[in-house]
Amino acid sequence: MLAFSVVAEQGSFRGAAGRLGLSPSALSHAIRRLEDQLGSALLHRTTRSVAPTEAGARFLRILQPALNDIDRALLDLADTSGRIAGHVRINAHRNGAELLxxxxxxxxxxxHPKITLELSVDEGLTDIVAAGYDMGIRIGERLAEDMIAVRLSPDHRTAVVAAPSYLEEMGTPDTPADLQQHRCIGYRFVTSGRLFVWRFAEGDREFETNFEPSLIVDDVQMSQRAAALGLGLAFVPRDAVEDQLEAGGLVEVLRRWSVTMPGDFLYYPSRRTLSPAARTVIDHLRKRSD
Structure with missing residues (x-):
């Protein structure tokens, strides 16, 4: 019954098989056995998609609350025994993985030594359900439909940073307009292919800047590293470079023009029955660091 619930949720035997740790053929046989036992077809199968039949949709509406009750009972049992175990997969952008x-x-x-955490660093907008992840971490709470979003960090203040050696060579920009005369490190979004636009604020007015990047990367950490090597100015979340700023490896410029960006959110499917291990991981990630 859990297998049927996951297949219906993901709309794919392959995606559900990855989530459950089964082969697609084994999963298909399990669903067939359930249908034979119930005497009713639960899924419409085509070469491109899988969707519940009318009977399957009715069964799913009854089944899901029961699975949730079982999930809560298992979690309560695990809490009292102290033996929460399982494999939890998280898809996160690099700074989220490293800082959060x-x-x-x-x-x-x-x-919880019996919990195995698999952490995948990904700067794109991966479909975590189709890819078999339990949860993801991204900036901003406007995520895919049917996702529960949990804030993990406050909003970020932006910072334009450069190495001391770069500023000695090229000088320090006084205003965002001065960026036209500087080497700037651009960031390209992996999923959309768009270049990230640098935004600044003057009073209540926010505005964008236009310049030709001298270097374009698709990884935020690489942008920070390139700036530390003196290759140009980088536009980054300030908390990601706090240590380098304190150590003097990077210098912040244009500080009075900085803006805020949305914070980081952990998200997971609202219709998925979370394992006790996944719920435990979420609880730990929500806790503030000491």
Missing amino acids: VLPKLGALQKE
Whole structure:
């Protein structure tokens, strides 16, 4: 019944098989056995998609609350036994993985050594359901439909940074308009292919800048690294380069023009029955770092 629920949710035997750790053929046989036991077809199968039949949709409406009750019962049992275990897969952008996940893993491992966490770094907008992930971390709460979003960080303040050696060579820009005369490191979105637009604020007015990047990357950490090597100015979340700013490896410029960006959100499918291990990971990631 859980297999049927996951197949209906993902609309794909391949995606559901990856989520459940089964082969597509084994999963298909399991659904066939369930249909034989119930005496009714639960899924419409085509070469391109899988969707519940009318009977399957009715069964799913009854089944889902029961699965949720079972999930809560397992979580309560696991809490009392102290033996929460399982494999949890997270898809996160690089700064989210480094700043919001890794620092909290020590406490998670000590309390729940039987949980295995698989962390995939991805700067694109991956469909976490189709790819078999339990949850994702992205900037902003406007995520895919049917997702539950949980804030993990406050909004970010932006910063334009450069290495001291670059500023000694090229000088320090006084206004955003001065960027036309500087080497700037652009960022290209992996999914859309668009270049990220640098935004600034003057009083209550926000505005964009236009310049020709001297270097374009598709990884935020690479942008920060390139700036530290003196290759140009980078536009980054300030908290991602806090340590480098304090150590003097990077210098912030145009500070009075900075703006805020949406914070980071953890998100997961609202219709999925979360395992006790996944719920435990979410609880740990929501905790503020000491």
